[in-house]
Amino acid sequence: MTSQADTELRLAVMSRWRRSVDELTAGRRRQQAECERAQNALSRVTSCFQQLAASLGSSADSSFLREEMDETRALAHRICSGLSRRLLRLLSACDSAPVACDSAPVACDSAPVAVDDRHAAERLWVLFLSAVENFLSDLRRAKDLIGQFPLTQRSSRRSLVNTGCTDGPVGLAARVALVQIPWLVLEEEPSPDLTNHIASLEAQLGELQQRVPVAFWSVESTQPAWAEVLSDAEDPEESLEDLMEVEVASSGGGSIRLPACCQGTCCWVG
């Protein structure tokens, strides 16, 4: 009699436990997906920032460009801080998951799941840190350039380098505005200026590395080499050589298109 009651009790406990584990797993998955989306968004924002920074000091430089840069930077800052918090939470959750698994009386099949989750979380972590590092180097370069080419006076425009670019931020602003991250609206923070931003990012990076002991060499990439070649199914892009064709009026009256960059046979790949 008592044994049957025991078994029933155990089963009830088990099912409740399993349900909670499932809920936990689902919650974690949701968080992971959110972090991945945020990571994509961070990449987008940093690429736009790089495009803007490439025009600093050139003829396309203007105060408008610098304002755009500030806004982009602020957005990146918000994404970074939110993402770092969530990743920390995710990693600590993954840490505790195997512990809960061990205490179950029955061998649970969520153990491999937890390990997978842990791997995924670590991968996201490593990607996040790489992105922050990359962004940091861009920020430093931008700071140096702004220092070197201050646009305070009218005469300083004469020293801007004539690179052929005419206007920079058109189109990029729109792209940046497309970024949709859930916490952007929720967590409003004041955005720091450039120097403080760099300093805080550096500090954050060091701190994050020390707090979370993730072995970055254990993370492997999900794509093999040369995979991105096949990935882009968007509109076929013309190569730089095609873009740089010049029209040469031939003697026969028609016009021949010649590649402007390489006249000789020295490169066939360009």
Next chain:
Amino acid sequence: MTIRNALRDHGQRYRPRMACLKKAEKVLLEMQDPCTGVKSQPQRLVITIIPHAITGEDIIAWLADRFQIDAQEARSFGSMLVALGYIYPLQDHKRLVIKPDASLYRFQTPYFWPTQQWPVEDTDYAIYLAKRNIRKKGILELHEQEQYNHLHKWMNHKWDFVVMQAKEQYRAAKERKKPDRVVFDCQERAYWVVHRPPPGTVSAMDYGLDRRTDPNTDETQTPDYYERIMIFTQQSIMRPRVKSSVSIGALVKYSATYSGHDPFLSKCLPSSPWLTDDTTYWTMNMSNVEIPTKMRVERWTFSFKELLSDPRGRDDFRLFLKKEFSGENLAFWEGCEDLKWGTAVTMREKAEQIYKTFLARGAPRWINIDGKTMEITVKGLKHPHRYVLDAAQTHIYMLMKKDSYGRYLKSPVFKETLKKAICPEEHKFNEVQLEQNARNRRPSLSPIIIRQQEQEQRAKMAANAPVDITQLCRFTTPVPHLAVYTGIPDPPSVTASPSLPFLAHTPVCPSPISVALDSTSASERRMEASDGEGNAEVRAPEGGNLSKSRMALSLRRLLKRGCSPSAMFASLSPKCHTAATTSSRIQPITPDEPSQAPPRRIGNFFQIKVDIPPECRIYPIESEDEDEENRPASRDAVVTEEIICPWESLTRQNGTG
């Protein structure tokens, strides 16, 4: 992760300062001025028109005008700007040179400038390659493919980030207007042509090894920093001064002498390998070449230092000295150099070996240095360090320079070499041949192999060392394992071991005086010199005047005997069995010699008593001298002596090794 680690590991991780970059930036900013800068024109493409293209000839003309230089130099200057990456060519984008015609160039945006503070990141290169992959559907150049694979392997942990960022950057670039897109793509491509050139290209960004300190950081003003400044200024004040007329005169003389030999200022025969990729010049001027070039031989006449620093010249000089029987000077000098520059482990042994071979009483290749220097050297050898033989080395160097060098330049050896020296003809390569040479570039011999060859050569030379003394003894045997002679060897076999191959053939052992007499040019002087003077030179008395007079006494006595010195000393030397006066020739040791213990007669100059204080150890004991004379050929089993270095303790318990 390439995050800057908090550890200070004092590693060499920093790019060295390239001072030309700041200067180039200044020039570039001057070029931008709408009035006084370089004239720009729009570049007409099929799809659009892009402004701010400049022609090569305009750039060169502007540079020549601004700096008041001729067209050739302006062209080199312009090429340097292109090679550094401040201007990039629009046509023929892989060749970073300025063509003095209407070919088009454009200025690089400051974001892509090769500034000192921003090192080139591999992550950025990986992103760039991934972007190119996407764009060109995987068709990359060979070196780019290799780099891609390499980076994929080493950056595998962040590869997803790389690909994601590449895609995003690609899409972000598409948002821009067409002309700006083209310009940005050109800029990025030019940036990577400068910083990741194909292998085998001579790149302006090559800088050799990384440095230990970051040139971008300011030096902190610690007390240590100020102390260094103070020491520096104090030393500047203490420095001896030279009149500017004298120093400038020396510079002018140097320039006049060497200008014909400078590969930058004058032609390099047959051709400069850096310009034509032809290595004949190097092979002809290698250190072990049989027939040197005329230019090289001419350099030897400039100064003694030139002669010695050229290995081929040193060989020639060594040959000359061998003929003159004064090779020990050069050998000693080389030994000192070896000691100075050698490893610390072998220093002690080397110092001992040099002392035994060159400096000690009875040394086989005794060098002639003055008493004071000998005193200093021997004192210093008690605690040998790297520079202990410096004084003696300088003395010998000056001796060779003032004496032997002059005679060498007039000698038949030198004249022969000069006659045989070759003067190669200049190469005249055309473009095709130059490109072929560039393709056939090969790396030179590894320095490890070169060092091994040098060591083999040195060992070979040591093995058949030119023995410039007329008599051989076991002390002239090259001792490869640097055996340390210590104490009194009780079993004779122990002492016989190091020099076995030589023992059978060694006749008598000469004393230093005979060596000196035969080999040095100062030998004649010594024989004629008065005793006191000669002795003061040769054996600086460290003890009291007593020993000086005793030594004077002994030498005088010996010289008065009227025999030839060699016979006299032969009689006194350890290995001679025959009566002193009867033989005036050196006799070889009889073949049964090695088997038995050769009874060691102690020559006056070798005996060292145990109870004598260490300082007087190297000087002969006069009391024995008198005794010796009374028993000329007695065969007492006497205490034999090895040459004991003055810094070794005199306990007899020192075994071999």
